[in-house]
Amino acid sequence: EAQVTQNPRYLITVTGKKLTVTCSQNMNHEYMSWYRQDPGLGLRQIYYSMNVEVTDKGDVPEGYKVSRKEKRNFPLILESPSPNQTSLYFCASSPLGGVVTEAFFGQGTRLTVV
Amino acid sequence: KNQVEQSPQSLIILEGKNCTLQCNYTVSPFSNLRWYKQDTGRGPVSLTIMTFSENTKSNGRYTATLDADTKQSSLHITASQLSDSASYICVVSLLYNQGGKLIFGQGTELSVKP
Numbered sequence: 001e002a003q004v005t006q007n008p009r010y011l012i013t014v015t016g017k018k019l020t021v022t023c024s025q026n027m028n029h030e031y032m033s034w035y036r037q038d039p040g041l042g043l044r045q046i047y048y049s050m051n052v053e054v055t056d057k058g059d060v061p062e063g064y065k066v067s068r069k070e071k072r073n074f075p076l077i078l079e080s081p082s083p084n085q086t087s088l089y090f091c092a093s094s095p096l097g098g099v100v101t102e103a104f105f106g107q108g109t110r111l112t113v114v
Numbered sequence: 115k116n117q118v119e120q121s122p123q124s125l126i127i128l129e130g131k132n133c134t135l136q137c138n139y140t141v142s143p144f145s146n147l148r149w150y151k152q153d154t155g156r157g158p159v160s161l162t163i164m165t166f167s168e169n170t171k172s173n174g175r176y177t178a179t180l181d182a183d184t185k186q187s188s189l190h191i192t193a194s195q196l197s198d199s200a201s202y203i204c205v206v207s208l209l210y211n212q213g214g215k216l217i218f219g220q221g222t223e224l225s226v227k228p
Contacts, residue, residue, distance in 0.1 A: 035218075042221060043158075043203070044218075103148075105157030105158050110155070
C-alpha cells in the first residue's frame with residue numbers, strides 16, 4: 001500500500017531535549033516536505049526536499065533541521081525544542097515533474113513541549 | 115503576497131442537505147488548485163485537483179469549480195453524510211519551477227448533524 005509513515009504519532013518532551021520525528025514513503029517520490037499545523041493558521045511549510053541531499057527552508061524553518069540521505073526518508077530534527085514548537089506536524093511526499101502531482105500526507109505527529 | 119482565503123470558517127448542516135464552501139486566492143504563478151479533506155487528527159486526503167484550464171471536477175458527492183479569472187473556487191457537497199464532518203482545505207500550488215510549493219487556506223470546519 002502506498003503510504004507516508006510518520007513516527008511517533010504522539011510525543012511529549014521537555015524543553016531542550018533533542019528529538020527526531022521520522023518520515024518514510026514507499027512511493028519513490030522525489031519531493032518531500034514537513035508542515036506544522038496550528039489552530040487558526042493552517043498548514044505552514046517548515047522544510048522541503050526536492051531530491052536526495054537537496055533541502056531548502058520553507059516558511060517557518062527556525063528551530064528545525066532536516067536531512068535527506070535516502071530518497072525514502074526525511075527526518076525532522078528539533079535540536080532544542082521549545083514550548084512554541086508544540087504543534088501537529090505532517091510529512092508529505094509527491095513526485096516531481098508533470099503539470100499536476102498528487103501530494104500524500106502522513107498521519108501526523110502531535111508534539112507537546114513542556 | 116500569496117494567500118488563500120476560505121469561507122465560512124465553520125458550518126453546521128443537517129444530514130442529507132447540500133452545502134458549498136468557498137475559496138479565494140491570490141497566488142502567482144498558479145499551477146493548480148486542490149481541495150483536501152482532513153479528519154480530526156489525521157493527515158489531509160485529496161478530493162480534487164484542477165488546473166488552470168479546468169472549471170469543474172467531481173469526485174462522488176464532491177464537486178469543485180474553478181474560475182481562474184476571478185481566482186475563486188468552490189466545493190459543493192451533495193446529500194451530506196455524517197462522515198463528511200471534517201475540515202476542508204483549499205490548497206493552491208505554485209508552478210514546478212517555483213518548487214511546486216503548496217499554499218494552504220485555513221480550512222472550513224464542517225459539522226454534519228443527524
